[in-house]
Amino acid sequence: MSSNAATAPALYRPESEVLLASTFGSQPIWKARLEERGLTVRLPGEDVSKVELGIVFNHPLGVLDDVPGLKAVQSLGAGVDFMMEDPGLRGRGVPLLRIVDPLMAERMATFCVWATMNYQRKCDDYFRAQMESRWDKSVENYKNVDNHEVRVGVMGLGLMGGRVARTLAGLGYEVSGWKRLPPSSGESSDDLAGVRVYHGEEEFLTFASNAQVVINLLPLTTETHGILNARLFNAMPRGGAVMNLARGAHLVANDLLEALASGQLEHAVLDVFVKEPLPPTCPFWLHPKVRVFPHMSSVTDIPNGVEQIIRNRELVLKGAPLPLGVVAEPGRGY
Numbered sequence: 421m422s423s424n425a426a427t428a429p430a431l432y433r434p435e436s437e438v439l440l441a442s443t444f445g446s447q448p449i450w451k452a453r454l455e456e457r458g459l460t461v462r463l464p465g466e467d468v469s470k471v472e473l474g475i476v477f478n479h480p481l482g483v484l485d486d487v488p489g490l491k492a493v494q495s496l497g498a499g500v501d502f503m504m505e506d507p508g509l510r511g512r513g514v515p516l517l518r519i520v521d522p523l524m525a526e527r528m529a530t531f532c533v534w535a536t537m538n539y540q541r542k543c544d545d546y547f548r549a550q551m552e553s554r555w556d557k558s559v560e561n562y563k564n565v566d567n568h569e570v571r572v573g574v575m576g577l578g579l580m581g582g583r584v585a586r587t588l589a590g591l592g593y594e595v596s597g598w599k600r601l602p603p604s605s606g607e608s609s610d611d612l613a614g615v616r617v618y619h620g621e622e623e624f625l626t627f628a629s630n631a632q633v634v635i636n637l638l639p640l641t642t643e644t645h646g647i648l649n650a651r652l653f654n655a656m657p658r659g660g661a662v663m664n665l666a667r668g669a670h671l672v673a674n675d676l677l678e679a680l681a682s683g684q685l686e687h688a689v690l691d692v693f694v695k696e697p698l699p700p701t702c703p704f705w706l707h708p709k710v711r712v713f714p715h716m717s718s719v720t721d722i723p724n725g726v727e728q729i730i731r732n733r734e735l736v737l738k739g740a741p742l743p744l745g746v747v748a749e750p751g752r753g754y
């Protein structure tokens with residue numbers, strides 16, 4: 421018998437149900453795992469009269485409007501932007517909760533190491549040569565580009581961005597970071613040792629002019645919508661690379677296509693899109709300078725996420741405080 425089933429504590433208030441609404445292909449797995457832990461899981465269109473917790477990711481807007489007893493809404497991931505965009509949730513006053521998992525930050529950091537290295541070592545050109553059975557040692561022009569020569573700029577220095585910046589700095593890259601807000605009084609720079617941090621609009625273009633590789637990990641808010649645009653690309657050193665690993669709406673797609681066509685940018689890694697799944701007609705799919713990924717750079721670990729949801733649900737139902745970082749701040753937008 422599985423030790424989990426034998427040792428799992430009894431579910432707090434089993435009569436309190438949850439509504440699961442996401443566009444995740446893994447939704448049936450989430451549902452099964454939540455049910456294994458004793459929850460009654462409703463799907464959109466089903467009876468929601470006993471639902472007290474919404475569990476969502478890119479949910480159909482309005483799906484929570486008719487849940488009379490809603491006490492909180494839990495994201496299946498680290499982001500909560502799609503909740504902030506739900507007009508039915510605005511003003512409802514229920515806490516909006518995220519998954520907080522240091523392993524997600526580690527996963528993101530590892531992906532960024534790959535993405536930076538892939539650009540730095542021109543691995544896509546080696547792959548093209550391989551596809552033509554061509555032994556080509558000239559791909560890097562017989563010139564080593566070592567980590568300390570690559571200037572990486574990380575936009576957003578929260579749980580994800582901070583971890584990415586520290587990891588790349590630890591590997592010897594010259595790393596800078598950009599935060600939208602001015603430094604707060606209690607801010608400690610200790611945990612970002614070795615990372616030059618720029619703040620606010622005033623320092624944005626200086627940050628950009630120092631970053632050959634820009635990695636975007638900002639939360640999506642009104643202020644950061646479309647921030648990956650021609651202004652940023654043109655301020656970067658020529659031949660740079662942009663990695664968008666946060667949200668599709670951060671990027672102005674036509675500006676990126678133009679920057680790639682002119683050679684101002686050499687490379688892009690896109691893991692997030694305004695419309696997901698990315699439609700087959702999108703020019704990014706077959707673009708030789710773009711790597712497209714299906715929103716996978718850092719995905720929530722389902723067993724871990726389920727345990728966080730069970731814990732958060734119980735704290736919400738008991739009216740107890742939630743762990744640090746779990747509750748989003750609507751005023752801030754994330």
Ligand code: GLV
Pocket residue numbers: 496497498499500666718720
């Ligand atoms: C993924 O995009 C997440 O928000 O966890």
